[in-house]
Structures are given as C-alpha cells and as structure tokens.
Amino acid sequence: MLPSPLLEVSNLQVSYHIRTKSVKALRGINFSLFENEILAFTGESGSGKTTAALACCGLLPANAHLKGSVRFKGVDLYSVSVKKLHQLRGKGIAFIFQDPQSALNPVLTAGKQVAEVLHRHRGLRGQILMQETRKLFRQVGLKHSHITSYPFALSGGECQRIMIAAACAGNPALLIADEPTSNLDLIVENEVLALLEKLQKGYRFSLLLISHDLRVIARLAQRVAIFNSGLIVEEGTVEQVFKSPRHPYAKRLLATVLHKGAGE
Amino acid sequence: MPEYYKLKNRKILLGSLIILLVAIFAILLTPLSAYSYHEQNLEQANMRPSAEHWFGTDRLGRDLFTRVGYGTQTSLLVAIAAALIELTIGTIYGTLSGYLGGLVDEILMRAIDILFSIPYLLLAILLLVLLPPGKGTLILAIGFTGWPHMARIARILVIRLKTQDFFLAARCYGAGHLRLICGHMLPQMLKAIFSQLTLSIPAAIYSEAFLSFIGLGVPMPQASLGSLIQEGFTVFPLYPYQLFYPAFVLSLLLLGFTFIGDGLQSLYSRKLLKGEEYFAAQPPARSFQPTGFISYKN
Numbered sequence: 001m002l003p004s005p006l007l008e009v010s011n012l013q014v015s016y017h018i019r020t021k022s023v024k025a026l027r028g029i030n031f032s033l034f035e036n037e038i039l040a041f042t043g044e045s046g047s048g049k050t051t052a053a054l055a056c057c058g059l060l061p062a063n064a065h066l067k068g069s070v071r072f073k074g075v076d077l078y079s080v081s082v083k084k085l086h087q088l089r090g091k092g093i094a095f096i097f098q099d100p101q102s103a104l105n106p107v108l109t110a111g112k113q114v115a116e117v118l119h120r121h122r123g124l125r126g127q128i129l130m131q132e133t134r135k136l137f138r139q140v141g142l143k144h145s146h147i148t149s150y151p152f153a154l155s156g157g158e159c160q161r162i163m164i165a166a167a168c169a170g171n172p173a174l175l176i177a178d179e180p181t182s183n184l185d186l187i188v189e190n191e192v193l194a195l196l197e198k199l200q201k202g203y204r205f206s207l208l209l210i211s212h213d214l215r216v217i218a219r220l221a222q223r224v225a226i227f228n229s230g231l232i233v234e235e236g237t238v239e240q241v242f243k244s245p246r247h248p249y250a251k252r253l254l255a256t257v258l259h260k261g262a263g264e
Numbered sequence: 265m266p267e268y269y270k271l272k273n274r275k276i277l278l279g280s281l282i283i284l285l286v287a288i289f290a291i292l293l294t295p296l297s298a299y300s301y302h303e304q305n306l307e308q309a310n311m312r313p314s315a316e317h318w319f320g321t322d323r324l325g326r327d328l329f330t331r332v333g334y335g336t337q338t339s340l341l342v343a344i345a346a347a348l349i350e351l352t353i354g355t356i357y358g359t360l361s362g363y364l365g366g367l368v369d370e371i372l373m374r375a376i377d378i379l380f381s382i383p384y385l386l387l388a389i390l391l392l393v394l395l396p397p398g399k400g401t402l403i404l405a406i407g408f409t410g411w412p413h414m415a416r417i418a419r420i421l422v423i424r425l426k427t428q429d430f431f432l433a434a435r436c437y438g439a440g441h442l443r444l445i446c447g448h449m450l451p452q453m454l455k456a457i458f459s460q461l462t463l464s465i466p467a468a469i470y471s472e473a474f475l476s477f478i479g480l481g482v483p484m485p486q487a488s489l490g491s492l493i494q495e496g497f498t499v500f501p502l503y504p505y506q507l508f509y510p511a512f513v514l515s516l517l518l519l520g521f522t523f524i525g526d527g528l529q530s531l532y533s534r535k536l537l538k539g540e541e542y543f544a545a546q547p548p549a550r551s552f553q554p555t556g557f558i559s560y561k562n
Contacts, residue, residue, distance in 0.1 A: 090438035
C-alpha cells in the first residue's frame with residue numbers, strides 16, 4: 001500500500017435534520033483513496049453513497065449534520081476556511097453529476113461553462129482561454145461547433161462530456177463521478193466510460209465512482225466498497241469482492257448479476 | 265432562429281405599437297409645436313379643438329396638445345425611472361434574502377410583510393409631503409414603495425435556482441458567491457424580472473396619475489397626465505375635450521404596457537423548447553388590474 005492516501009475518511013457520520021426528526025444517512029464509515037486509483041461505491045438507493053460523495057467535497061445540504069473527519073491531502077475539509085475550500089473545489093476535487101442536463105446551466109453556452117472553470121482555476125484569459133477550451137472539447141470528443149451550443153440543444157451523452165470537460169478543466173487530483181452513466185443508453189454509456197478511462201490515464205487523477213451497475217464497476221474500478229444502510233459492509237479489490245463476497249448483502253447483490261449471466 | 269424568438273405574439277406587437285405611437289407623439293411631435301406648455305394666452309382660453317390648437321386650449325389659454333405631450337413625457341419618465349428603482353432595490357433585496365436563507369431570510373421577509381401592511385399610498389403621500397414637490401420626489405415616492413413585489417419574485421426565483429443541480433455543480437467547480445449570483449442566477453432571472461418590469465411600469469404610471477390627481481404631483485405650471493386629468497375634470501361639464509385627451513393618452517399607455525406584460529407572461533408559459541421548461545415553471549408575476557389596485561392602495 002502507498003504511504004499516505006489522497007483522501008482519508010474516518011468515522012464519518014452524517015444525519016439530515018428534517019423538521020423535528022433526524023435521519024442518519026451515514027453511520028460511521030472509513031475509507032481511503034490513494035493517488036491514481038479508482039474506487040467504486042455501490043449499494044442500494046438511500047444507502048448513503050451520494051451523501052458520502054458530497055461530504056468528500058464539502059457540498060452537503062444545509063440541514064446535514066456531520067461528525068468525523070474528511071482529510072484531503074492531509075487537510076481536514078471541515079476545518080479550513082471557506083476561501084480555501086473554494087480553491088480546493090474544482091482544482092483539487094471535481095464532481096460529475098448523475099443528470100448532466102440539469103447540472104449544466106441552461107442559459108450559458110457549453111463553451112462558457114467549461115471556460116469559466118479554466119478561468120477560475122488557471123487564470124486563463126482571451127485567446128489562450130479559447131484555445132484551451134477547444135483543446136478540452138477535442139479531448140472529450142466533442143466538435144468545435146458544440147462550444148456555442150446551449151445544453152438543451154445537446155444530447156445526454158454530449159452534456160455528460162461537457163461535464164467531464166468542465167471537471168477536467170481544473171486538472172483535479174480527485175474526480176468524483178456520481179452515477180455518471182445511469183441516464184445514458186448503453187452505447188453512449190460505453191463511450192463515456194471509455195472516455196473516463198482514457199482521461200484517468202492521461203490526467204492521472206483518482207476516481208471515486210458511484211454506480212449501481214456492477215458491469216461498470218468491474219470494468220473501471222480497482223477497489224469497490226459496498227454500502228448498506230449507512231455503512232460500508234464490504235470493501236476490497238474488485239476481484240476479491242466479486243469472486244468471494246462475505247457479507248450477506250454483498251452476496252445477494254452479486255447474485256442478481258450472476259443470475260443474468262452478465263458481469264464477472 | 266427558433267420560433268420562440270419571432271415575436272409572433274400579437275399582443276406584444278400591438279402593445280409595442282401603441283407605446284411607440286404615444287412615444288412619437290410625446291417625444292418627437294411635442295417639441296415641434298408652436299406653443300410652449302406654460303405659455304398663457306387668456307384671450308384664447310377654453311378654445312375647442314381647431315386647426316390652430318389641435319386639442320384645444322385650457323382655461324388659461326395654454327395649448328392642450330403641447331401640454332398633453334409634455335405631460336406624457338413627465339408621466340413616462342417618472343414611471344420608467346420609478347420602475348427601475350423598484351427593479352434594482354427589489355432584485356438586490358430578494359436575491360440576498362433567498363440566497364442567504366435561514367434567519368436572515370426570515371427577518372428580511374417579515375420586514376417586507378410589515379411594509380405590505382402599511383397602506384402603500386399613505387407611505388407615498390408621507391414621502392411627498394416631506395420632500396419638495398417635483399419629478400424626483402415622485403420617482404422616489406413610487407420607487408421606494410413599490411419594490412416589495414419585485415423582492416418577493418426575486419427571492420422565489422433564487423430559492424428555486426438554489427436547489428437545482430447546476431447550482432451545486434457550479435459551487436462544486438469552486439465558483440464564489442458573487443459569481444454564483446451574477447453569473448449563474450441573474451441570467452436565468454432576467455426574463456421573469458423584465459416581464460415583471462413591463463407590469464410595474466403601468467402600475468407606476470397609474471400611481472403617478474393618481475398622486476397628481478389628488479394634488480401631490482408635479483408643481484404648476486408643469487404638467488403630467490394626472491394633473492391634466494384633474495384640471496380637465498373640474499371643467500368637465502363645460503369642456504369635456506379637456507378631460508378626454510389626457511385621459512385617452514393615459515388609457516393608451518396603460519393598455520400598451522399591459523398588453524406587452526401579458527404577452528410576455530403568456531410567452532413564458534409556453535413550452536416551445538426543452539430549455540424553456542425552466543421559465544415555464546416560474547411563478548406568475550402580479551398582473552396589473554387598475555380597479556383592484558385602487559381599492560388595495562386606499
């Protein structure tokens with residue numbers, strides 16, 4: 001194992017306060033993510049995967065209450081100043097959302113949204129900014145004509161590519177992808193996954209991938225963590241977990257795929 | 265260009281045409297008149313409309329055509345400036361309230377509730393009594409009492425936008441507060457704000473006319489549509505044309521602006537493009553209803 005992890009989460013507990021009630025979303029999870037590694041989260045809806053991911057970049061909603069610590073490059077995200085946190089986001093940690101069409105601002109062109117991140121984190125301007133934007137669009141497999149398109153005129157796959165371009169614009173050390181392909185059809189999903197794989201090799205960022213789809217995990221991830229009711233019930237390398245699951249929930253989850261004869 | 269932008273809506277076209285005609289009359293034709301708005305000629309008092317005086321003259325022999333044109337200028341200036349003040353204060357106040365949320369939002373919104381509970385005209389009259397009479401005072405009085413509506417609309421829009429994914433995404437790429445508000449929220453609010461503006465302008469024209477009618481308008485010999493209507497009203501049984509012309513122009517203005525406002529509203533509620541769904545779901549702006557307006561404000 002590498003000496004110091006890029007992201008280290010220890011005893012993370014998150015509860016949401018809804019009116020007078022308090023709902024525990026995470027009940028003390030521990031995991032670490034090393035540089036240049038792909039870790040996948042899986043588990044049923046409401047098991048706390050997304051909450052864990054949001055907590056990793058300090059984006060929990062206002063009614064969330066958090067205990068434990070999230071350390072990114074040795075810095076506790078919940079004790080640094082707001083200014084530092086703004087700098088960390090985008091440059092250190094980037095996020096890709098489930099529904100790309102609603103995650104893009106509908107009244108800004110695709111190019112502007114990517115350029116905004118470039119401007120913010122690399123201080124680029126004018127001609128150089130345009131060049132870099134074009135370069136990023138090329139990298140994610142979009143045409144130059146897409147730069148001036150608005151999100152509603154683009155397909156889901158194209159929007160997700162724009163999100164990925166915006167995420168890569170800050171040259172992040174950690175990319176969190178929250179079900180990046182669950183709204184896309186299989187062919188587009190395949191393309192987007194190939195793109196993520198390619199970019200991960202190129203930019204050498206760590207990837208935290210959240211997915212329901214075990215095929216996606218088998219294809220991309222090195223390690224996997226299975227969530228159930230706010231806890232990580234099983235964690236290990238993909239081969240180890242997929243071949244010989246130990247926790248009953250993990251066994252049940254993997255059995256669903258094996259029945260269909262898909263996945264490894 | 266998509267169909268949406270073609271201004272197919274006849275109401276908007278008709279409204280714009282009416283406003284354009286009135287504006288041409290007030291801004292281009294009035295200065296060409298041979299008379300000035302304050303020039304008295306007692307020998308020609310209360311003349312009926314003729315080739316010499318198109319709209320006739322008033323009891324001091326002033327040319328009514330020039331006075332109505334000049335009054336329209338005053339009314340338009342006061343109304344547009346007041347609506348812009350409403351827009352500025354309301355948008356800033358509402359955006360802050362919605363964006364900050366929590367206790368700040370609660371305090372700011374309760375303050376607006378208190379403002380709403382004070383009769384609007386009372387506040388305007390108080391301001392008019394305290395400050396020297398004139399256009400500036402009218403603008404301030406109408407602008408500073410009309411903004412709470414705009415603030416509420418801006419707040420709702422901000423709260424709606426705040427919970428959307430792209431806002432989270434923008435935060436996630438490290439956008440600062442100012443960038444979030446000005447870069448991501450304002451562009452989406454503009455449509456609703458401007459359609460509200462086209463409804464606050466006729467409301468402001470109406471307030472101005474009402475305040476002038478009860479004698480709190482611009483000082484003599486200046487004229488506004490409200491003060492002209494008031495003058496015409498006193499001699500109505502004898503010289504009805506003196507009431508008719510300013511009242512007619514006032515009605516045209518209100519009709520034109522209300523047409524534009526309504527047209528814009530119905531345009532937004534039409535789902536022509538996928539991206540327009542964002543705007544379609546926005547809250548309907550307060551529509552302008554003169555009768556309800558009077559009873560509410562009194």
